[in-house]
Amino acid sequence: MKTMKKIKMTTPLVEMDGDEMTRILWKMIKDELILPFVDLKTEYYDLGLPNRDKTSDQVTIDSANATKRLGVAVKCATITPNVQRMSEYNLHQMWKSPNGTIRAMLDGTVFRTPITIPSIHPAVKFWKKPITIARHAYGDVYRDVEIQTHEPGVAKLVFEGASGERIEEIIHEFSGPGVIEGMHNTDQSIRSFAHSCFKYALDVKQTLWFATKDTISKKYDGRFKAIFEEVFQEYKEAFDAAGIEYFYTLIDDAVARVMRSEGGFIWACKNYDGDVMSDMVSTAFGSLAMMTSVLVSPDGKYEYEAAHGTVTRHYYKYLKGEETSTNPMATIFAWSGAFRKRGEIDNLPELVNYANQLEQACFDTLNEGLETKDLVSLSEGVAPKGLTSLEFLREIRARLGKRLGA
Ligand code: NAP
Numbered sequence: 001m002k003t004m005k006k007i008k009m010t011t012p013l014v015e016m017d018g019d020e021m022t023r024i025l026w027k028m029i030k031d032e033l034i035l036p037f038v039d040l041k042t043e044y045y046d047l048g049l050p051n052r053d054k055t056s057d058q059v060t061i062d063s064a065n066a067t068k069r070l071g072v073a074v075k076c077a078t079i080t081p082n083v084q085r086m087s088e089y090n091l092h093q094m095w096k097s098p099n100g101t102i103r104a105m106l107d108g109t110v111f112r113t114p115i116t117i118p119s120i121h122p123a124v125k126f127w128k129k130p131i132t133i134a135r136h137a138y139g140d141v142y143r144d145v146e147i148q149t150h151e152p153g154v155a156k157l158v159f160e161g162a163s164g165e166r167i168e169e170i171i172h173e174f175s176g177p178g179v180i181e182g183m184h185n186t187d188q189s190i191r192s193f194a195h196s197c198f199k200y201a202l203d204v205k206q207t208l209w210f211a212t213k214d215t216i217s218k219k220y221d222g223r224f225k226a227i228f229e230e231v232f233q234e235y236k237e238a239f240d241a242a243g244i245e246y247f248y249t250l251i252d253d254a255v256a257r258v259m260r261s262e263g264g265f266i267w268a269c270k271n272y273d274g275d276v277m278s279d280m281v282s283t284a285f286g287s288l289a290m291m292t293s294v295l296v297s298p299d300g301k302y303e304y305e306a307a308h309g310t311v312t313r314h315y316y317k318y319l320k321g322e323e324t325s326t327n328p329m330a331t332i333f334a335w336s337g338a339f340r341k342r343g344e345i346d347n348l349p350e351l352v353n354y355a356n357q358l359e360q361a362c363f364d365t366l367n368e369g370l371e372t373k374d375l376v377s378l379s380e381g382v383a384p385k386g387l388t389s390l391e392f393l394r395e396i397r398a399r400l401g402k403r404l405g406a
């Protein structure tokens, strides 16, 4: 250990600290797996709820601006306050979700990928490799207006252009009560979504699928299809060079194909499809504790995090002095993802290698059946041993040290 020179960084990562059990894990991961091996450079932002309250949430805005400037961030899970948290933390205001604020500022798309290991079998037997879901995070039914009517009448869709142009369509002539829904999206948001998807596909060298219902929704879904096709022209050459494809199909065909596929691709989904399908895919792959997440902006800024929350129930046990067996995998992979990206951008092969070895050390440990308790009931074909978080991290550290020759 003494002989090993720590791995150098040139540009700092944006480090966004968080809340509760994940904040405890955050420090353990740094102490056990990062600081012994890396000459860590970060620009630190404390997004823990007390500091968000103290700074009137300015710290969240600052951290998003830092991500725009430096390009790569790693984020710990954070509490999104509700009524109960208002009194628990004595808050001045019910602050908005930091993830929502950061996503809006970066205009980004979230890509969620399961971490797969041989001993945990997906519920869908054909799936051999992870399926990444990219959900469009703006508009459609999430920004709709709705009317419930109680009598016969006519519903119309009207657009009044800034130029004075007027477009009017009859939605339906009601002979009795009914419901009406108006929704929208913007070319700009769809275009940003498309850029984020194509950039990320190139980044991880995986084929990109996209699906809508454009046979029925010819203008609305048709616009999504057309914009993706148009934006793809900018990436086509790079896709060919990387040996990956852009594949468009109808949403029902996509669902059927996903179920019969081996995995190993990115599935871009419209907002509602992504909401529903990401829950299906993540549940079928096994565990929320084994799901990573990265926010990618259309101009190529990256924010890595775990998909799970702050694991409150475990935190209350921890506060009582109990050792917990909280799974740190997704948070470790947020760090490794950020180091790998930083290493690629700054041309630091040693940092990229560290990220790869860190992930491999995690797999070595899990493949020997050493795991946190949440995985024990999911594991097949190994005799699993349930460890505390700290024991698990120390096993990973030992294997990482060997791999790095430290
Ligand atoms: P959660 O923190 O993901 O935890 C839900 C349950 O899932 C846990 O109680 C635990 O089950 C299990 N679990 C999740 N992650 C685990 C891990 N790493 N290891 C072991 N088990 C794990 O979700 P929540 O309880 O709904 O939310 C708690 C707080 O997190 C909320 O304040 C919410 O606002 C916040 N949140 C933040 C983010 C984010 O920052 N990205 C995302 C979601 C939620 P058992 O209790 O059965 O062991």
Ligand code: MG
Residues within 6 Å of the ligand: 275, 276, 279
């Ligand atoms: Mg959902």
